[in-house]
């Protein structure tokens with residue numbers, strides 16, 4: 632723990648007025664820096680989780696792409712049947728080349744779709760969330776014991792304490808100013 636923190640807590644416990652007000656102001660700055668850093672980390676961690684919803688968006692896009700190709704394939708197949716019935720075989724062969732491209736595209740997209748689905752399932756299984764106090768990843772599937780371990784852990788409690796001390800000091804200086 633930070634040396635200022637230890638000095639400050641000790642002085643507070645003994646009811647000693649801090650000799651220098653600047654000390655507490657320095658301490659506020661230190662706490663702010665720590666907590667800002669932590670908040671940035673939390674924000675980044677949450678943004679990384681957001682990638683999963685981006686994945687979901689890509690999945691929707693790829694599904695739309697597959698649907699569009701299915702429609703094209705259906706229309707092209709109908710066209711080939713119609714041309715064959717009319718006896719326009721040259722045209723039918725031409726259109727069937729187009730159909731072949733569509734079918735090739737369709738299987739490529741389907742392959743990407745299943746890869747994407749697998750990745751999304753993996754991250755969905757983890758069901759992660761970010762701790763708002765310390766910025767650590769938490770699994771929503773963790774059992775109570777593991778969650779208790781996190782919330783009673785040194786790092787988590789350290790941040791909780793720094794946050795409340797910062798609030799305390801801030802309101803104190805807001806009152807006096």
Ligand SMILES: [Zn+2]
Pocket residue numbers: 762763764765766767781782787
């Ligand atoms: Zn935490």
